Amino acid sequence: MLALVDERMDSERAPIVRAFVREYMRRVEGEAHGQDAEALFNETLGVFELAAARDGAPVAVRAFNPVPAEHGYAARGTVLETNTEDLPFLVDSVSAELEARGVGIVRIVHPIIGTERDDRGRIVAVRHPREASAIESVMHFELDRALGPEELAALEDATRRVIEDPRHPYTKALLEAIPHPDPERRLVGSVLEGEIPSPIAPPSGCRFRTRCPVAIDRCAVEEPEMTVFGTGHTAACHVARAELEASV
């Protein structure tokens, strides 16, 4: 992979892309064996280009059906990719949106990357998140079917709204439910260390529990039921529900 970067990139971009590829590959390490290096390189480069083109916008989103002649790789269905500053429960919020649309997820790659951008928003360096001035989330979802043009556009709009709008039901309800003076900050730090649940073999109980910073024993054995909160938000969360019940 890194050899392909040096072969294909000019000397100015090669070090940046190489660092991005390293962070991306740390997330696909287990599955990379036997995978076509050329296809993986093209997938990784596509995600990098999306992040690089974000320029100062709060979020970059694209949904498309990969075509080998155009994208350099194929997938079973639609690919949805995003880039934004890292925020709590991004994967979970977008997963919930996909689930609500009846679309299954067959693969997720979600590296957290440290970046330096210049005053025009261009990425000039990619580092380990602990060593960078900005921490960004990159998400690559592969879906179980190819969506049509209208569905692709609607999915892009909905994903942008979910990421831009901190009132997304799941995130908001959970954040509101957790008694902490600065819950958002606490969750961000915790989410960075969490293990992303496999969409193919989700964990028992609540599917978010492997990366949820406030999970309790019950979360491992019982799937939470959807609850409507006073604000009209809905969320399936044992902790949020317990807080709600304690408050009435």
Ligand code: SF4
């Ligand atoms: S049910 Fe448990 S694991 Fe799931 S989001 Fe709520 S606290 Fe976290």
